[in-house]
Amino acid sequence: MDFQLSDEQLQLKKTVREFAEREIAPNVMKWDEPGTFPLETIKELGKLGLMGTIFPTEYGGAGMGYVEYVTAIEELSRVDGSVGIIVAAHTSLCSNHIFVAGNEDQRRKYIPQLASGEFIGAWGLTEPGAGSDAGGARCSAVRRRNTWVLNGTKTFITNGHYSDLAVVVAVTDKTAHTHGLSAFVVEKGTKGFRSGKKENKLGLRASDTSELIFEDCEIPAENLLGHEGEGFIDAMKVLDGGRISIAALGLGMAQGAYESALNYSKERKQFGKPISDFQAIAFKLADMATEIDAARLLTHRAAAMKDAGMKTTLESSMAKLYTSEVAVRCANECVQIHGGYGFIKDYPAEKFYRDVKLCTIGEGTSEIQRLVIARQILKD
């Protein structure tokens, strides 16, 4: 068992950190308040190969695995969770759905454009009436000769407004429940497809969360992704990978919050000494460091298993559940350690506090993760 990153993985970690510190850190608050989508930065990440980390080089990817991918997401999110979630939704949801379920033509057509960042991807499963119960989707796709016609609305879709293509799950057979859902690729500019309301959010404000609206949107039959009726099953497989990336998102933000709390506690003096000298503060830091380490081990284990080609439904959910909750606790303690300054926008604490909350909600709430975990451990 090896708990060290390889030299190559360390090189990647350093590189992403360098980019994040120089190109993202100075802009974090500038993007946050108005909710500015960092398009230019995302394009730069594309040039560096960070929009297609997990895809083979013959498809224009970096030819790396999930361990490298989560390392990159962690480093981006340590500085700005918004960038982390943009990359995560693009890579492990949209692009990976195409890579996993798509045929060779679809892979060749879309993955290189997505992996280079030329195209930004979105992944639409959630609907106003179908969140945790994603199988209850209403958005429909009806076959008409050589096309499919989509009608309905997807909600809370990351990158929705800025995406060049979206993978969308829609009902193709109302009578077959979760076996009646299929996935489709819809390109921007297709008639009858548009993005709707851009949400005004608590956190991760520089990331875009929008509606996708389909009104008699006609797409070619070859845009069906995977087999008809297996869209939901594929989506659940995609989420096995996606959840590892939300774990990495939480991990990065927890690490960022911890580091800023640690530094502040050494600088801030009260009663004549640094507040880190008070056991009450030092113990908070000890708990944060320990929990973050445990979260990182869970996340890296799930990633390493995925790279080894193993099924990770249980491990992904455990990593996602634990890491999200650690992130929320760490951000909370980070504000507490900052005292009043933690409540003020001059310090990163308040932003971490707002941003981390998404982790216990997106790609399955903490309750749903417990449901998945319970089902896995009780199944035999």
Added chain:
Amino acid sequence: MEILVCVRRVPDTSENEIQLSSAGNDIERDDLVYSVNEPDNYAVEEAIQIAANAGGNVTVVTVGSEEDEEVLRREMAMGANQGVLLSDDAFAGSDGKGIATILKALVQKGHYDLVLTGTQAEDGGAQVGGMLAALLDYPFASLVNAITVLDGGKLKISREIEGGNREMSEIDLPCVLSIQTGINEPRYVGMRGIRQVASVEIPTFGTSDLGVDPASVGTAGAKVKRTDYFMPVLGKGAEILQGSQEEIIDQLIELMKAKGGLN
């Protein structure tokens, strides 16, 4: 053009809190995060650009141990064509002249038209470039902030002079130049580059490969020895401003005004 760039791995001052070792003659080196010396990274970028425009090949070299290979790989992932590690127990404790002696041996083993170094190592004294040039009997220019390749084996170079003036010179190849930060904007390392160089073999040369006399380098050859290392004591002439960032900025402005540096 065959270009050799000398690089060095140094403690990353943005990632570490530098503390003195208990012995008091060095910094605490356990758990330090290292990275490539910043001016060296600019030198490598410049070399990559020259090679891309004028044709050629970029080699990066460092004198150090196996751990220092990391910076060679980084610079190769960025675009240098190959790396060379100069490593030998006899090299440990070299002073500036010792390092220059080791590098000279490598330069003479190969055929380099241009040798670049960073202006100075973040933990060093800006010695190696000049000494290397002198040992090789090559022309040398320091603090270079622009390079143009001319016909006929010459370069046009620019150097910033105190006060912001620029001095332009022509220099014959082969030569040694020390490069300033700001000469270009170094690119970031891409994932594909990292992957490509991950398993590339990096040749290592020691004293016998280079034909270097062990007595002339390392501790044996060093005539400059560090005797002490300390942080200036607080008091007259060394003051650390306290407070939040804003408060520190305000205090600093007040101080500068009081001393006539701002009006």
